[in-house]
Amino acid sequence: MKFLYLLFSFLFIFLMPLPGVFGDIRNPITCIKSGAICHPGFCPRRYKHIGVCGVSVIKCCKKP
Template sequence: MRIRFLLLAFLLVFLLPPPVFPKYISNPVSCLRNGGLCKAACRGHLKKIGTCGISGPKCCRVK
């Protein structure tokens, strides 16, 4: 019985998302929620915080 609880706890920790979410923004909705804009390139006063798709535009936010 204890092995089941240990296995359940291990799986729960193993399947948790990584704690650094803003570096892994990968869709337009997440980009907008984090105060970013989807642009072709982050230029000037904009800083890249992720992407807006698999290999598409970048998610940019004001520095």
């Protein structure tokens, strides 16, 4: 029974979203105002993923 508690706590800690990984950008207007671009799929070379533009398929990418 102790194993289930350990498994639950392990899953709870490691499946939580990490703060700062995707930022607070969740729509295209905020993305463009921050000086970034909306790009489908992965971000181009030399760009950093900072959020999403509405749906998770379209990424908000900014030059570092």
